[in-house]
Amino acid sequence: MQNQENEPTPESIEISDEQMQSMWAEAKASMSAHSWIQRGTEVVCDSCPFKHSFYLEPGSILKGVDEKGLPIIDKISY
């Protein structure tokens, strides 16, 4: 199987399920007490040293932040 060594594969950037889980847990926990700003269809946190963001569903806007610091998403009605 010499080909395996010669063909570049993106396997080196694979993230394990465990890492993925903890990243999601962090992301969810960090949904509160942040400064969310909308950039196009993306909602970006402006208060953390690292960038984290999520995408809005089509037809949705970031309305604001509630008292817990959670982003308030509202539907646009045309």
Ligand SMILES: [Zn+2]
């Ligand atoms: Zn943040």
